Structure formats: structure tokens, C-alpha cells
Amino acid sequence: MDFFLLSLLNGLSYGLLLFLLCSGLTLIYSLMGVLSFAHAAFYVLGAYLAYGLSLWLGFWLALLLSPLLVGALGALLERHLMRRLQGHSAEMLMTFALALLMLEAVQLIWGNAPVDYRVPAALDGALLELAGVSLPAYRLFIMAVAVLVLGLLAVFLRRSRVGLVLKAALTHPQMAQALGHDVPRLFTLVFALGCGLAGLAGALGGNAFVTEPGMAATLGSVLFVVIVVGGLGSLGGALLACLVIGCLQTFAIGLDASLGSWLGFPGPLAGIKVSQLAPLLPYALMVLVLVLRPRGLMGQR
Secondary structure, three states, rough: OOOHHHHHHHHHHHHHHHHHHHHHHHHEEEEEOOOOOOOHHHHHHHHHHHHHHHHHHHHHHHHHHHHHHHHHOOOOOOOHHHHHOOOHHHHHHHHHHHHHHHHHHHHHHOOOOOOOOOOOHHHHOOEEEEEEEEEEHHHHHHHHHHHHHHHHHHHHHHHHHHHHHHHHHOOOOHHHHHHHOOHHHHHHHHHHHHHHHHHHHHHHHHHHOOOOOOOHHHHHHHHHHHHHHHOOOHHHHHHHHHHHHHHHHHHHHHOOEEEEHHHOOOHHHHEEHHHHHHHHHHHHHHHHHHOOOOOOOOOOO
């Protein structure tokens, strides 16, 4: 029971953190039709900016300012670089180049070694006991922030005037432009919002895991797995895929049993442990979804 509760908590917190990151990429793809290769780099930048600002201003102000700075950078890049290539296949190449530039800049400023970005003292330790299992306060904080962001996104997209105009521009951009709405400005807003969400995920996840340049490669490929599994452009699908992948990996990591004891595999396969297969599970899930449901769990035909 202890193993189940702890793994479930860790899986949900990891899945919700992954959703914070993937929701921005889903928004950008939904409106602009671009799978941004730079999204994981914005995540790294958010973590390092939060670390640098926390040394001067403390964790809470750093958590507030770093997503705003990352979002502002995203707006500038979209306005002055991405917009010039709108509608061309070179857009994705531009995001790839921007990712390399940002990661190189991070290494020039902060170096290649991991930085000492710590959980704030107020959230360091167990918050409560549930069935004999200590629930870390910071993991619960990540979950609460992710749920809050999910609620705000739902209200923004379904209830606000800007959200309704965005939905109109998604399917009929020329008509929205003819009705007097500044569609290019909406593109900039969405790109900035998506980058800001990636920065927020970095600011929250940088001290829960490890803040180092390789964190982009660790989560970068998983991003596209989530997009494919959940369904291109579906926020609900992205949430479902993130929770499934988070729990799947967390439970697998905690299992120390070998394949031989479970499935009776002979030879060298018998010594492979389930925990060793955890990094492969998201990609195996993606292959399975592509075979059985190519549009994703909640994607449109």
C-alpha cells in the first residue's frame, strides 16, 4: 500500500509538471501549426532564470518573474523571427536553431555542471501523513500549481473574449482578421503564453529534479510523445497522456522485479529488471497508440 500511494503521488506530480510543459506546446501547435523544437529549451531557461533570480530575490519572486521573462523572450522571438517565416517549412528549422542558441547561451552563462537550485525551506519536507506514507510538500505544491494553471487555461479559452477570438482564429483566421481582430498579435500572445508555461515548468521542476543543460534532452523527446499520444492540438489529450506516462514510468521505476521472474524469459533477458525498462515505456506507448489510434487518445480525425 505504501508503494502504491507513493508511486501514485510521484506519478501524478511528474505528470502534472509534464502537462505544464506540454500545454504550452499544444497551444502553439493548435493556433500556429508549428511543433516548436525550442520548447524544451524554454523549459531549461526557466529553470536557470529561476535559480539565478532566487539568489537575489528569493524563491517566490523568482517563481513569479522567470515565466514572465521567458514569455517576454518568446514574444520577441515570434514577433521578429518566427513571423517572417510564417507559412514556410523553415519555421520548424528556426525553432531548432533557437533551441541550440538558447542552450549554448545557458552553458556560457552558468556552465555545464548542475547548479545548486534548492527547494525553498517553507516547502522542504513532508506536509502530511497518509496511510503511513509521507507526502512531500513540494510535490503537492507542484500539483496544486498545475491544477490552478489548468483551471485558468480552461476559463481563458472558453469564457474570455480573447479566448473566443483565439478559437475563431484557429479555424477561420482570415475571417477573424476581416472582422477587425489582430490575428498576428494573437499569434504572439499564444507563443508568449506557451513559452511562459514552459518557463513555469522549469522554475518548478528545476529544484524538484536537477537543473543542468541536459534536462532539455531528458524531457524534449517525451514532449513529442505526449503530443502524439494525447492527440495533436488537444489540451485534454495532453493532460491524459501526461498523467498516464507519469504514472507508468513512476510505477515501473519502483519495481525491482526481473522479467524472468514475471514472464519466465530465459537467457540474458531474464536479468533485465522492470525499472530498467521505464525510460522505454513512453515510446512503446506511442508506438501502440499510433498502431491502434493514429489520431491519438483525444485527437480529431
